[in-house]
Amino acid sequence: MTNTIPFLDLSAIHDPLGNELAAAFDRVIKSSVYVMGPELEAFEHEYAEYCEVEHTIGVGNGLDALRLGLLALGVQPGDEIIVPSHTFIATWLAVTDCKAIPVPVEPEEGTFTISARSVAAAITPRTRVIIPVHLYGQPVDLDPILALSRARGIKVLEDAAQAHGARYKGRRIGSHGDAVAWSFYPGKNLGALGDGGAVTTNDSDVADKVRKLRNYGSSRKYEHEIQGCNSRLDPLQAALLRIKLKHLDTWNNERREIATSYHEQLSDFERYGIQLPRDVNWAEHVWHLYVIQHPRRDLLQAQLTRAGVATQIHYPKPPHLQPACSGITAFEKKFPVAEKLSREVLSLPIYPGVPRNTAKMVAKIIREHLS
16 A cells, blocks of 8 residues: 555655755755855854864765774774674775775664774774664763773774764764764755765864865865775755755654654553664664564564564664675674564654654554554
8 A cells, every 4th residue: 555654755854945955956956066065164163163073175975084083094805893783884884995804893782883892802913993883863871992992092983874963972973983974865954965975183284184085085076095986076066965954953853753653652562572672871862763573573574564664674684694795794703683674664654744753653553463
């Protein structure tokens, strides 16, 4: 049947901004500046200010943000990079693109993020960078990981592709680690109308390196200091992101209200095997996704689909089981937490403008299915 409640409806976000977005589009067209330029510089300044950080460098997409961030931190072929076992594959691909070795560690169930305890057990003399992923909008508990990394001389590159506007201990995500990688894929909390990404940092040397790497290794036209690539956030996307950035906090507050409604409606479902995502008092979750767990996830998803509620699975197969990663990593260890999550996680609809009865409707369907 046609979904009564879609998993994501971007028109609910974009339609109220139609005139503003159109004006920004026209402004870029009339400027005749379609690569780099003042529109991109303005967004970089505004996003840096929003994230409470010194530098924002716009790049082509989230994967490039991770990859160029790693290169700017000095990653060399053969270096070991600690990554979560449960994450989108881009976190791993950025590592392998640098010819480095991903070393997976298991997440904590409930928050879905890695901890200093799991990271410490994976560190070797070849460890160069730790990549904590603020998965689903939930910030990682960073202080213990940062203390561990500084004591060992290891860099930290945060993957904040799903955490726009989140806070850790009162401070915006964006500057805790040595660098932070962002994606502006359309479905993100702050999404472009196409691909886009950025790196934020307080380290001027890292910022300078990323700027060169994204632009053919050049800071001055036809002078190429290092080997780089072409990965520049284009002015049109920058202009549209500038409009949407002004609304991000309002949208995130709405996401929190929807998550609270899910909490209230589903809180007594533990007896049915439903596990709800865990909020923590040291961070401000932005609920990019609302992810529950159930051991019979596929049957539950099918029932919701029949009732007109669209859901998704983030993620149905962990990176270490993907054919693309076969033979890449130098480990033989199994990752039972990641594999269990891949069988049990289910993402429910959550976005600004989602129908207000969604949580009640979902709870009713789940109750009928499981009781």
